[in-house]
Amino acid sequence: MHRRRRTALVLSAAIAAAAPLLSACGNDAHPGAAAVVGGHRITVAQLESRVNEVRRAQQAAVPDEAQYQQVLASTSGLTRDTLHNMVLDRVLHRAARDQGVTVSRREIQRMRTGLEQQAGGAKGLETTWLQKYGIAPARLDDNLRLQLEAQKLATRLGTDTTQPAFWKALSTASEELHVDLNPRYGTWDVQKSSRVDAKTPWVREVTASGTQQTA
Template sequence: MIRTNSAQRRTRTAAGAVGVLIAAAALTACGGSPAHQGAAAVVGGQRITIATVEAKVTALRDEVLAQGGGPRTERAGLTKRTVSDLVLDRVVDQALSDRRLDVTETEVTQARDSDAKLLGGQDELQRELLLKQGVTSGDTDAFYRQQLGIHKLAAAEGKDARTAEGDAVVRGALATAGRELRIVVNPRYGAWDPQQIALVDTAEDWLPQRTAAA
């Protein structure tokens, strides 16, 4: 099963009796147009700004440190993982749109509340998400929306995303959506590989190089 935590090859918790959090498994493109300036990535022509990424990384580090532990807080690794997660959010949305599927706010709330009940409350749920999945309080709903979307992609083909067959269905859908979106990632973070559904290392330049005057 794909999990959206890019550093570990992850995809985020399932709703139902087992709960969205309990079933989470681990998952974890270059040009020089003006759209790339100040962007961590461009997905379907829409920018994910470096400022957005840095703000999320700072929030994560602050919340983890406040808890006194959890995932490594080395900034470079967290930044790359954050870019991967933000790209994957949009890839999942595209795959759902292709199939005329969506995830409602009610479904997100129900899944989150179900997990909170299993874990003993909202505070316990947030701590679990933060320290084990690297999800801040501000990104909890996005976490559930992505994971529920992944499960819906598998269910649309009569599969369970937690099985090998379901995982294959999800990966196929996300690979297709990734190619449609023509994802371009700032090379400082890597490049998006639609087939692997992950960031891979790259040595390509983000902005065009100026040639020396003759």
């Protein structure tokens, strides 16, 4: 993955995407886990819940069913991108902690206030983040914290988020946390601190049925 793309994922989370239902064998070492990071499980249920938050927000923002189906059709990787960011959030938090970087509630609110002014209000900001980055309104502050941690970490390292020194810090954190993804969601590239699709022939994608897609 190009470093610019990975930077966008750090600072803006994932581009909103649809929800293919993955049918595959689970990770026998961690049944029910989408990933294990630092010994802590991100369960499949937690991942699906996060994806459903976005889907509900998208459907509320686009009440016309035909338009909503277009949103689903045009965004095909929400589950994987969401898991990527759930893992990356923990990796980045570890890298920031290792460098003594913290983010206060006041800093998050200050950043949010500035962005709301640019977006024409709180609703405008929520809509922008939902449409552009696939972030549900309830997770907006979490994403802003992620951005602030990335920015402050880069500053502490005397670099910026596009440079090797920044990504080296994330790589080190990934190694420390021993990131382990369920094979159905790919693998974690420690050097790039990024999720990578696994080339496993036993993984097949099928279209989720019903009005609520959860994976």
